[in-house]
Amino acid sequence: MIVPILPLLVTIAVLAVLVGLVISSLANIQQLGTAVSGFAAIFVLYLFTIFALYAVLLLGALAFYYLIDRRNRHFKRQQLLFSAISTYLLAIKSSTSHEQIARLMEFSEDLAFEEGDRPAGLWAITSLFATPIVVLMVAYNLTQDLRKHEELQLAFQQTLPLAFEEAGLPRPTIPSNRSHNRDPMLCVVLTAITAGIFWVYWFYTLLSDYNEHFNDQAVFEDRILASIKPVVTCASCAGSIPQNVKFCPLCGAAQSSGNEMPTSA
Numbered sequence: 001m002i003v004p005i006l007p008l009l010v011t012i013a014v015l016a017v018l019v020g021l022v023i024s025s026l027a028n029i030q031q032l033g034t035a036v037s038g039f040a041a042i043f044v045l046y047l048f049t050i051f052a053l054y055a056v057l058l059l060g061a062l063a064f065y066y067l068i069d070r071r072n073r074h075f076k077r078q079q080l081l082f083s084a085i086s087t088y089l090l091a092i093k094s095s096t097s098h099e100q101i102a103r104l105m106e107f108s109e110d111l112a113f114e115e116g117d118r119p120a121g122l123w124a125i126t127s128l129f130a131t132p133i134v135v136l137m138v139a140y141n142l143t144q145d146l147r148k149h150e151e152l153q154l155a156f157q158q159t160l161p162l163a164f165e166e167a168g169l170p171r172p173t174i175p176s177n178r179s180h181n182r183d184p185m186l187c188v189v190l191t192a193i194t195a196g197i198f199w200v201y202w203f204y205t206l207l208s209d210y211n212e213h214f215n216d217q218a219v220f221e222d223r224i225l226a227s228i229k230p231v232v233t234c235a236s237c238a239g240s241i242p243q244n245v246k247f248c249p250l251c252g253a254a255q256s257s258g259n260e261m262p263t264s265a
Contacts, residue, residue, distance in 0.1 A: 068120035100162040143184035172227035
């Protein structure tokens with residue numbers, strides 16, 4: 001989170017040192033040797049500023065690389081999950097009708113078609129040479145991608161209980177997910193109006209929104225797996241959890257090897 005405020009911190013530090021050096025040089029202007037050393041220090045400070053600038057740009061590029069890479073890995077994971085659920089329900093369906101399962105498969109295809117990978121490495125490298133433009137473009141796409149992703153996920157989750165019924169399974173309890181319906185164009189405008197100050201908040205929301213989405217997705221996956229797989233009872237919280245897990249997804253307690261026999265199917 002310190003990445004977007006690093007330029008401001010570096011600028012303040014450099015200006016403070018520069019003012020101190022100038023004042024020191026002017027106070028000793030009559031002493032030639034002291035003045036020369038003072039201007040030499042200013043030159044060294046200039047070189048340090050250039051180095052610090054590129055270091056800040058590099059850290060920003062790395063931050064964006066990991067943000068985009070996390071987005072790519074999560075979207076691919078969810079595509080595989082939705083496809084696997086749809087295929088599994090179709091294989092075990094007990095009725096001749098599979099309209100809802102077919103809808104799930106359509107949602108899975110939509111995810112695979114609309115949510116291709118973003119070029120994490122290319123965007124990270126490009127941000128080193130065209131920072132303001134590329135940074136805003138990356139943030140715009142990440143914000144827009146999450147909003148569309150959650151819309152497709154909501155449609156899938158709303159259809160899932162009906163598809164479970166078609167497959168002859170009890171309806172799963174779908175947890176409610178937090179919605180992150182932010183307008184990326186509004187964020188761009190506010191960043192421009194505030195001369196980049198709003199960017200600090202926007203960067204924070206990118207981190208927090210995606211983290212909240214990942215946490216909600218983890219709960220959703222645990223619920224679905226518990227609905228499909230045989231379950232056992234956690235010795236710590238007495239909750240129903242998938243068999244053979246090492247840790248309880250509800251309370252986090254370690255599970256012994258004795259939980260291999262399911263209490264229900």
